[in-house]
Amino acid sequence: MIKGLHFFAGYNTLISVSADSGFYAVNAELEKPIRRSDTILQTRRELLPWPDDATFKILSLDGGGIKGIFPAGILTYLEEQCLGGQPIGGYFDLITGTSTGGIIALGLGAGMTARSLLDLYVNEGRHVFPPQQRAGGPLPWLRNLFRNRYDRAALDELLRQTLGAKTLRESRYRLLIPATEGKHGDPAVYKTPHHPGYFLDGDKPMAEVAAATSAAPTYLKPMVQDGYILLDGGIWANNPTMMGLVEALTCFTVQRENIAILSIGCGQDDFRIDRKQAAGAGQYQWRKIIEVAMHYQSLTAVNQAGLLIGRDKVTRLDRPAGAERVDLDDWTKARRLLPEEASAVAEQYADRIAGTFFTQTAAPFTPLA
Numbered sequence: 001m002i003k004g005l006h007f008f009a010g011y012n013t014l015i016s017v018s019a020d021s022g023f024y025a026v027n028a029e030l031e032k033p034i035r036r037s038d039t040i041l042q043t044r045r046e047l048l049p050w051p052d053d054a055t056f057k058i059l060s061l062d063g064g065g066i067k068g069i070f071p072a073g074i075l076t077y078l079e080e081q082c083l084g085g086q087p088i089g090g091y092f093d094l095i096t097g098t099s100t101g102g103i104i105a106l107g108l109g110a111g112m113t114a115r116s117l118l119d120l121y122v123n124e125g126r127h128v129f130p131p132q133q134r135a136g137g138p139l140p141w142l143r144n145l146f147r148n149r150y151d152r153a154a155l156d157e158l159l160r161q162t163l164g165a166k167t168l169r170e171s172r173y174r175l176l177i178p179a180t181e182g183k184h185g186d187p188a189v190y191k192t193p194h195h196p197g198y199f200l201d202g203d204k205p206m207a208e209v210a211a212a213t214s215a216a217p218t219y220l221k222p223m224v225q226d227g228y229i230l231l232d233g234g235i236w237a238n239n240p241t242m243m244g245l246v247e248a249l250t251c252f253t254v255q256r257e258n259i260a261i262l263s264i265g266c267g268q269d270d271f272r273i274d275r276k277q278a279a280g281a282g283q284y285q286w287r288k289i290i291e292v293a294m295h296y297q298s299l300t301a302v303n304q305a306g307l308l309i310g311r312d313k314v315t316r317l318d319r320p321a322g323a324e325r326v327d328l329d330d331w332t333k334a335r336r337l338l339p340e341e342a343s344a345v346a347e348q349y350a351d352r353i354a355g356t357f358f359t360q361t362a363a364p365f366t367p368l369a
Contacts (some may be wrong), residue, residue, distance in 0.1 A: 012024060034183040036228070048123040050193065050252040055257045057357050059092040060245040063099025063234035065216065065328025066129055066268025069121045069286040069335065071264040073342025074317060075114035081346075082354045088114055089173045093264075093347065093362045094194075096176040096244040099296045100266065100328075103159070104215035106206045109171035109192070110163050120162060122335050129329040131348055135250040149329065152211075152220040161210065168192045169367045176247050178233030179212040180238055181223060187236055188212070189243070193369035195251050202369060239265065239298035239366075241305050241314070256309045258304055260356050263302060267319035267326060267338075268295045315353060317345055 044176070050056060061071050079088040089095060097105030107117045129150060131144075168175060174194040177237035181188040190209045193202040211229035215223045223230040237243055241263045248254055269291070304313050319341055326333050346353075 007071050008352060013242055015261040019293055019339060025286070026228040035186075036188050036200075037186045041089070041197060044072045045195065045250050047253045048251060050254040050258075052255070052258075054254075054258065055356075056248050056254040057092045057362060058241075058259065058261045058264040059089070059105075060244050061095070061096045061097035061101030061233065061267040062237045062240075062263075063101050063214075063216075063294075065100055065219070066121065066125045067266035067326055067328055067338065068100030069118065069125070069338040070085040070119055070266050070319060070342045071101060072118040073116060073339045074346040075108075076118045076146045077343050077346035078350065078353060078358075079114040081214070082350055082358055083141060084274060085113075087111075087172075090361045091303070091357050092173065094174045094176060094180075094244055094247060096240040096247070097213075098178050098213045098238055098240045100232065101240070101264075102177040102179075104208045105175055106163060106171075106210050106308040107177050109168075109173050110166050110206055111172055112162070118339070120158075122339065124158055124305055125335070128158065129331045131332050134329055134331075138323050149219050151322045152223075155214065155220065156211055158206075159210045163210060163246070166206045167203050168206060172364075172365060174365050176240065176243055177209050177281065178237040178243060179215075180207075180233055180235045182229040182231050183227070188228070188230060188233075191247075192365065192366045193366075199369040200356065201368060207333070216287075216328070228293060233309075236292060237297070238294040239263065239301040240299040245305050245308060254346060257313075259313060260308050261305060261314045262314045262357055263314060264300065265316070265318035266328075267323060268298055269325055270295070270321075313356045315349065315356065317349060320338055320345070 075088050079085060084093070087108070095105045095108060097103070104117055108114070131148065131308045168190065169192065171192050173192075173321060175190075175192045177190040179188040179190065190204060190212070191198050191250075193199065195248070208225055212223045212225060213233045215221070215230060215232065216232040235242070239282075241261060245259065245261065248259055249256065302316050321339075323341065324333075324337060326337060
């Protein structure tokens with residue numbers, strides 16, 4: 001049991017932790033939500049034991065909207081061609097995913113196969129990003145200047161149908177899902193209770209977590225949950241590779257040299273500044289700066305992880321260089337291009353991935369809080 005005072009469930013609820021009694025005494029003042037960051041432990045977290053000779057395996061899944069077809073396609077190939085249909089999530093000690101990657105991670109945690117997730121994107125993605133609504137023309141373009149491009153009701157309903165009432169506590173695997181809390185200006189990281197100190201989100205429905213991590217500004221309106229205003233985790237952690245690595249190092253006694261990461265992207269276009277931007281252009285020329293920021297955040301996450309554990313311990317898969325651009329809401333093009341690309345990339349790296357990640361299954365996840 002972790003000693004001290006903590007806030008619980010995102011509210012002004014003071015928790016007194018007794019080391020002797022072994023339970024939480026709750027002084028509830030359920031008035032209004034507090035900053036999630038106020039729940040952060042101010043000292044180093046008590047590390048849980050990890051076998052000295054066991055590799056800690058992390059699966060990290062980027063955000064990217066409907067381009068989630070690509071990581072779902074890679075996981076499907078690996079699950080069917082390398083694992084004989086066994087659930088791929090069972091070979092990882094931690095799965096972290098942001099936005100569309102968070103939806104895939106939660107789907108795996110809920111017991112879905114990679115194939116069922118791929119089929120969900122390919123067959124149902126058109127309801128979330130209707131192709132006719134994406135079509136050009138002056139009126140839609142003007143409307144999108146002042147309103148979200150899509151109605152999030154379709155996504156919310158799909159998440160409820162897919163994930164049901166399952167909570168993070170019921171996940172088959174340890175999960176870490178970044179979002180953004182806009183009311184107080186905080187990062188928000190949802191975690192399964194895989195550490196005794198993680199009492200905050202265990203009873204949170206997976207569907208609500210998926211809705212929060214994927215609330216991409218301009219595309220979908222923010223989610224309001226428990227008094228918080230939640231936005232897409234891709235704002236600050238579109239590639240959650242470093243999030244997963246930090247989680248492993250701060251939760252368990254695992255040594256850095258015993259960590260292996262499989263990080264899968266959704267396709268990032270290389271950034272090259274053009275002549276107008278170099279001349280000091282304005283908002284119109286820099287209107288896609290968020291995509292540039294996400295690109296550099298992803299590069300940095302992979303590079304930092306490589307510096308900490310060795311670049312050979314980080315397997316990064318992404319769309320081929322020079323691949324045709326696919327926008328995160330272009331269901332038509334994503335469905336046409338990405339499944340085949342995913343299979344080709346997965347086939348290329350299959351032997352390396354199998355030798356690193358599939359030699360044995362991970363220990364089962366048991367809720368600890």
